[in-house]
Amino acid sequence: MATTERRTDIGPPHYDKFLHPIIKENYGKWKYHDTLRAGVLVHVGETGSIYTVRAASPRLISTNFIRLMTGLATKYADGYLRFTSRNNVEFLLGNKDNIDPLIKELSDNGVPVGGLNNSISNVVHTQGWVHCHSAATDASGLVKVVMDELYEYFVEMKLPHKLRIAVACCLNMCGAVHASDIAILGLHRTPPRIDHSTLPNLCEIPTTVASCPNNAIRPTSIEGKTTVKVDEDKCMYCGNCFTVCPAMPMADPLNDGVSIWVGGKISNARTEPMFTKLAIPFIPNNPPRWPEVTEAVKNIVEVYAKNAKPYERVGEWINRIGWPKFFDLTGIEFTKYHLDDFRYAGTTYRRSMHNRY
């Protein structure tokens, strides 16, 4: 680089230099928006309109993919594009006539347009086996196979309401799946395997002991060296100890896998935000295409699509019909694992006679 000066703490550049001129002019002065078709929006401001074309992205993308996107933005969108909080790519067009050619060129390159309104938008997800030390499954692969199966719901707007899917490859939930309509959550199911030969050098004992939410870890001494032991009956396989102590790995190919959760939402629209709740406690990892997972997710989507009323999110639909009927309609088996036994378990127990028979 030309500069020899070492600049630090300069922060990100001002967003102003990345805004389309029409956006700058109408900043804070938008009147309304309209959906022109799947994946295409118009926002009408005081002095003009901006057209948005929303395209899918696998999130894990190469500079080749990004250059393809910037090339299209230069050709059709005056060089302006953005990304959404769900990792879609949005092209911001001043010229309406560029919408069709842009969509065609995206399509020629295998990139679908959609993800708006009553559709399934892009899937928020994590790193998985591609880049993470604590992953119980892969994330990019799960997203790919699930969206292959649910493709029609991305490119069309035919669901009762929007449906948001997220994938997290362990309980750390970098993908924050706990407030999604459908969450796919990788999990471990066996206690950490302690490497007593390296633990005393790698880990701080008090931090490791304190890391356990269930007080299952205690200091102990083996051959004169201080290490830790795990009360395996208390272990919930959260991996929190592994986060602070590398000598307590969680990966167990035979027992790691995927759980499915439903009914969360983040928006305040109509009803308050809700957490996801457990639907399927465990499906073994079956790469490369996890057929049992895609089938389970598709089943939930289809039962929801068939039974929910307009403007009902998955959680609102389940609250209306009740959980017994949800298990009935989806054919998902209800098990002892659906009964909560952690901190606030009691708040989920039925304490009334309100049930449908």
Place this chain on the structure above:
Amino acid sequence: MSDELKTPLLDELEKGPWPSFITDLKSMADRPMVRDLLGQLEKSYRDKQGYWKHGGLVGIMGYGGGVIGRYSAIPDQFPGVSHFHTVRVNQPSGWFYTSEALNEIMDIWDEHGSGLTNMHGSTGDMVLLGTTTKELEPIFRALTAKDWDLGGSGSDLRTPSCCIGPARCENACYDTLALTYNITHKYQDELHRPMFNYKYKIKMSGCPNDCTAAMARSDMAIIGIWKDDIQIDQSAIAEYVDAGFNIQEYVIEKCPTKCITLEGKELKIDDSDCVKCVHCINVLPKALSPGKERGAAIALGGKAPIVDGALFATLIVPFIEIDEENGFEEVHDLLERIWEFWDEHGMNRERIGEFIERVTLKTFLEGIGVEPMPQQITQPRDNPYIFYEEYFEEETE
């Protein structure tokens, strides 16, 4: 590295209509790093487990965060990914770019890294995925020369992020982009040098639709809100009615407080009962918009399960003016009081949400100097175990 890259399992992920990350990665398989990443990933798919070591301490001189060390656990088999560090680059507010600016970053990344990215990470940063320790300083120099800086990691202020806000949304109740830019720049030290108990995430959403999922994913959610009446364009309401849109079923019956009525083609809202859920505004964008007295509500403590269970953020300040003229001073003031109290009384690896649960809302509010208000709770306590702090004493002569 074997001579021929064979990935029969990953090849299965090139099938189907959704864009394939494997096809994309393969377009770069002439690079040793990407080639060995594919090789190691194929092994993971075969063995059903990951092969990355627990992160190592690497970084940029003078910075405590922004780079995540990552090493392959089997570097003998895949030397190209023996180092595969992540560089977090602080994104611009609202994730807006020009082709030119993005291409410049891609040039830097092609020269110094794997060429793989996440656009974007869950917190908001641009994530440059895979480089070696010796490339970190050159990458940093090249990025800062083009006016880019690193994001947060570890126990620090994580990179603040925001929704599209007034840049392209008629419902934005404050300028989310401006506040994000302001906070990010004001607290560069807190962002780059971890000195907190644990991470602290701030997310800004312009309305209660909360497009950044701030309530679930951030320690401090700053959500746009208004106090006065929803603005109604009655002629647009009439157009919805004339077009046959079922306002009764899709708007009125969905209103959580049943404060909307339709008389003929005129919509009436009893705003004193409106809880700002924004459903009606979402459904009737041409006719309804938030009121004019706008600001934000601030909620604290949203997080995923680790350590003590997932939490939604708790409403602490029902309304605060977001005053750009005043340099957002009120927000800074509140933020600094929160950090001070958490710093003094919080424990190692205790997020602000768990901290509030432990010390209780009552103690927390006292600690940060915010009055208790009925808006902060769903109901008053239903147990009688009250710790009284004031009582009468016999008068002495």
